[in-house]
Amino acid sequence: MKKMIWLTVITVLFSVFVLPGILALGIRYIPYDIQPPLERVKNIYGKYTISQEFTSQESQLTGIAMTIKNPNLKNKKDFYLDLYNDQGEMLREIKFNGANVEDGSYIKFLFDPIADSKGKKYNLVLSNSSGDEEEVLGVYYTLSKPAWVGQMAFGLEKQDGGISLVTFHKPQSKLGVIKAIYSSWLSRLL
Amino acid sequence: MKKLLVLAIVLRLLVAAFYFHPDIKTFNFQSSFLKKGVTDIYSYLVNNKENLPFKEEFVYFPLTYFVTGGYQAIVSPILGKGFDGWLANASSNAFVIDPSIYKYLVVLKLPYLLLDIGMAYLIRKFFKDKKKGNLAFTLWLFNPFTIFLIYAYSNVDIFPVALTLLSFLLLRKGKPLPAAVSLGIAAGFKLYPLLFIPFLFLYGKNLKEKLILSVTPLVIFFAICAPFFSTAFVNSALISGLSTGIFKSEFVTLGVSILFFYGLIFDKKMNIFNYWVVLFLIIFSFALFHVQWLLWLAPFLVIMAVKKPYLSLLIFVMAVFSFSIPILYQDRFMTLGLLRAYSIYFDLLPTPFVVIQKIYDPANLLMIFHSIFAGGSLVLTYRLFKQKQ
Numbered sequence: 001m002k003k004m005i006w007l008t009v010i011t012v013l014f015s016v017f018v019l020p021g022i023l024a025l026g027i028r029y030i031p032y033d034i035q036p037p038l039e040r041v042k043n044i045y046g047k048y049t050i051s052q053e054f055t056s057q058e059s060q061l062t063g064i065a066m067t068i069k070n071p072n073l074k075n076k077k078d079f080y081l082d083l084y085n086d087q088g089e090m091l092r093e094i095k096f097n098g099a100n101v102e103d104g105s106y107i108k109f110l111f112d113p114i115a116d117s118k119g120k121k122y123n124l125v126l127s128n129s130s131g132d133e134e135e136v137l138g139v140y141y142t143l144s145k146p147a148w149v150g151q152m153a154f155g156l157e158k159q160d161g162g163i164s165l166v167t168f169h170k171p172q173s174k175l176g177v178i179k180a181i182y183s184s185w186l187s188r189l190l
Numbered sequence: 191m192k193k194l195l196v197l198a199i200v201l202r203l204l205v206a207a208f209y210f211h212p213d214i215k216t217f218n219f220q221s222s223f224l225k226k227g228v229t230d231i232y233s234y235l236v237n238n239k240e241n242l243p244f245k246e247e248f249v250y251f252p253l254t255y256f257v258t259g260g261y262q263a264i265v266s267p268i269l270g271k272g273f274d275g276w277l278a279n280a281s282s283n284a285f286v287i288d289p290s291i292y293k294y295l296v297v298l299k300l301p302y303l304l305l306d307i308g309m310a311y312l313i314r315k316f317f318k319d320k321k322k323g324n325l326a327f328t329l330w331l332f333n334p335f336t337i338f339l340i341y342a343y344s345n346v347d348i349f350p351v352a353l354t355l356l357s358f359l360l361l362r363k364g365k366p367l368p369a370a371v372s373l374g375i376a377a378g379f380k381l382y383p384l385l386f387i388p389f390l391f392l393y394g395k396n397l398k399e400k401l402i403l404s405v406t407p408l409v410i411f412f413a414i415c416a417p418f419f420s421t422a423f424v425n426s427a428l429i430s431g432l433s434t435g436i437f438k439s440e441f442v443t444l445g446v447s448i449l450f451f452y453g454l455i456f457d458k459k460m461n462i463f464n465y466w467v468v469l470f471l472i473i474f475s476f477a478l479f480h481v482q483w484l485l486w487l488a489p490f491l492v493i494m495a496v497k498k499p500y501l502s503l504l505i506f507v508m509a510v511f512s513f514s515i516p517i518l519y520q521d522r523f524m525t526l527g528l529l530r531a532y533s534i535y536f537d538l539l540p541t542p543f544v545v546i547q548k549i550y551d552p553a554n555l556l557m558i559f560h561s562i563f564a565g566g567s568l569v570l571t572y573r574l575f576k577q578k579q
Contacts, residue, residue, distance in 0.1 A: 001325060004332050005194070011334040012201040016208055020532045026539050034283040034534065168538075181533040185208075188289040 020185070024178045029110070029168040031065070032057045036164040038067055038140040042154055044079075045131040050139050052163045053123045053150030061117035063110040063168030064124060069138030070101040079128040079137060081109045086121040098128075098137065113170045121150070124165075140164045191324070195307070198331035202306065205341040206299040207292045210531040211523055214298055214344035215285070217258060219277040220248045224259025225266065231255050232422040243280035247426035252418055253378035254346060257301075265297055286530045295531070302340050305352045307331075309489055312355050316362065316493050326496040335509050336488050342528050345482045350376035354383050355489050361462065366394070366402050374410025381428075382436070382486060384411060385446075389465045392453045436477050445472035464574045466490060471571060474512055475564035481516035481524060501573060508566040511559050517542055518556045 044050050064081065075098030083092040092111040101107060128137045141152060145162030152159045171177045220231060228234045231248045239245050248255060266273065272290060279285040310330045317323035330336065339345055353376035360369035370390070376383040387404045394400030415423070437443055449468055453460055470487040473479065491509070495502040516524045520543045529536045546552045 001328055001332075004329060008332040008334050008337065009197070009201065012205060012337060015338075016204045020529055020536075023526070023529065023536065023539060024533075027535050029538065030535055031538070034281075034287070037281060177535065181535060184287075185532045188287070189292060 020181055021178050024181050025174050027171070027177050029062050030171050030177060030180070031166045031168055033146060033166065035065070035067070035106075035166045036142040036145055036149070036162070038164050039142045039144075040161070041069055041138040041140055042159075043136040043138050044126060044128045045133060045136045046129060048155055049125055049127040049129075050163065051123055051125040051153045052165065053121060053152075054162075054165070054167070055119065055121050055148045055150065056114075056117040056167060056169075057119075057148050058167070058169040059118040060113040060115060060170035060172075061122075061167060062113040062170045063108050065106055065108040065166045065168065066126075066163055067104060067140040068101055068107050069140070070098055070103050070105075071138075073099065073102065075101070075128065075131050075135040075137055077128070077130045077135060079126070079131065082125045082127070083111070084123045084125070086123070088123075091122075098131070098135070101137070108168065110168070117169075124163075191327075194328060194331065198310075199303065199307070202303055202337055202341055203296060205337055206303070207296045208531055209338075209342035209528045210286065210291070210295060211342065211344040211528060213346070213523075214295070215277060216244060216246055217248070217250065217254070217346060218262060218298060219244055220246070221255055221259035221262055222274060222277055224255065225263045230418050230420070230422075232418055232426045233420050236422040236426070243278050247422070247430070249427055249430045250346065251378055251380060251427055252414055253375070254349065254380070257349060257379070258346065261301055262298075265300075268297055269294060283534050286534060291531050299341055299344065302345070302348050305348045306336075306340055309348075309352050309355055312352070312359055313489055313493055315359055317496070322496055326492055329496060330489065330492050333492070333509075335513060336485065338513075339481065339485045339488065343482055345485050347380060347482050347485050350379040350383055351485050351489065353379070354486075357383075358463065358466065358490075366399050367406065370403050370406035371410060374407035375414075377407060377411040378414035382483075383407065385436070385469060386466060388450055389453060389460075389462065389469070392450070392457075393460050393462045393465075435480075436473055438478065439476040441476035442473055445476065461574075463490065463493075467494060468567075468571050468574065471567035475560065475567045479516070481513070484512055498573075501570065504566055504570060508563055508570070511563045511566070515556060515559050515563070518546070518552050518559070519543065520552075 042050055064083070077098050078095050079098060081094045081096070082090055083094075084090050091114065094109040094111055096107065096109065126137075126139060128135070131137065140163070141159075141161045142164045143161040149162035149165065152162045220235065223231060223234060235242070235247055262269070270290065270293075272288075273294060276285055276288055276290065276294060279288075285291070310327050313330050314323040314327040317326060340348055353372050357369045357372035357376065360366075360372060373383050373386070373390075384407060387407060390403035390407075391400050394403050415428075446469060449465065449472065453465060467487065467490050470490075474484070474487070491505050495505045520541070521527075522537075522541055525542055526536045526539050543552045546555060
C-alpha cells in the first residue's frame, strides 16, 4: 500500500507542478494577446478580398491566426494569405486549402519567422480568387479591435473594425516560455 | 489515518483547483438558472436557445440540476458577484485567464470532495475485517485514477456513483427497500443505474423482493422525471447520446444478454456484486465510452482488489488501459485542454491523437487498447465466476 500512496502523491505533484513546464518545451510559437471577439463576418470570393493593417508587438513574427467560416465545407479550393511590409513588398505567401477548413475553425497561417518584426507595420491580404459565390469563405471581424490592429479594407473599400486576428511569435528561448507560463499561473494565484 | 486523510484532501484540492474541464462551466451555467427560479431547465434552454451564450441542452437528469443549482445558490456569497458573468462568458480565452478561476473550480468541486471522502468510509463498511477495511479506505483515497477522474474531468457522475455504492451496501446488509430507493435516486441524476434492474429482479429471493428491487427504482425514477416530461426533456436527456450511447455497440447488448441469461438459467446463488462489475466490464470493452463513466466501476474495483488481492495487478493494468482509451480520442479536453487554467499556450500543442497520427492510425491503436481491455475483462469475469463455482 505504501507504494500506491507514493505513486499517487508523486503523480499528483508531478501533474500539478512539473508537467506544465515539461509540456511547455513543445511550444514552438506563442500568441500575442487573446483573440478579439468574433462579432461579424465578411465573405471573400473571386475578386472580393479582405486586407488588414497591423503593427507587430513582438519580434520573430511567425504566424497569423483568424477564425474562418466555410459552411458545409463547400470550399475545397486553394486560398492565400499574403503578407506585405509598409513599403508594399510581399514578404510571405501562405497557401491553404478549403478542404482543411471546417466551418468556424481557428486557422493558423504559419511562416518562417520575421526576425525584426517588433514595432513594424504590416498588411495582410486574404484572397479566395478561385472560389465563386457558392464557395465563399467568411472571415470574422470585430468592431472593438485592439490598438495594434489598424485599417481593414474589403476590396478597395475601407471598413470599420478589424479582423479578429492573433499574431504568433517564435519565443526567444524555451526557458522564456516556461517562465511565462508559470508566472501567468502564479500571478493569478497570488 | 488522520494524516493520510489530510494528505488525500490536499492532493484532491490541488487537482481540483488547477485542472479545468469545460463541462463544469457548461452544466453550472445551466444550473445557475435555478437561482432565477427556473425549474424546468429542459424546456427553458430549448425555448431560449437564441438568446443564450451557450446553445447546449441539459443532458443530465433533474436531480443533477437541482443539486448543482441548489449548491450554487448556497455558496454564491463565496463565489462572489463576478461568478455569473464568468459562467456566461462565451469567449473561449477570456474566462480561463480570469484570476478567480481557481477559486471557482475549488468551490464548485467541494461537493465532489465530500462525496469522495464519504465513499471512502462507505467502502470501509464493506469489510468485516477492520484491517482489510482500512486497506480499502486507503486504496480509494490513494490511487491516481479516481483523483483525476473526479477532479480533473469535473465528474458530476460522482453523485449517482456514491448512491449506487450506498445501494450495494444496503443490499449487502439485507435491506432491499432502502437499497432500491437509493438506486432510484441515483437514476434521478443519471440513467445508468437502471441498467441493473433486470439483474436485481433475478437476485430477489422471492417474488416480493424481486418486485421491491426492480419496481421501486423505476417508480422513483419516473416520480423524479414526471414533472419535467416534455419533448425537450426526452430529446435533451432521455434519448441523448449520453443516455443511449452505451447501446451503440451491438456487442454490449449481446454481452449483457449473455450475462442476464446466465444468471436466469444457471446461477442459482447469484453474487450480485460480480454481476455489477461484469456489466460495466462489458460496456467498457465494447462501447465508445466517456472517460467520466469509468468512475461508475471504480469503487467496486477497489473493493474487489482488496477482497481478492490476486486480481489487483490485473485490475491495475486494466485501469491503465481503460484510462488510455479516452486519451486517444480526438478531444483536446481529454488531455492538454485540461491545462488551460495554467495557460492558453497549451492550445498550441498537438493532442496525442495528432502526434500518433503522424506515425500510426490512432483509431487502430484505440481498437488495440479496447481489445486488451476486453481480454482482461474476460479473464477477470472467468476468475470471478469460476471461484464461485
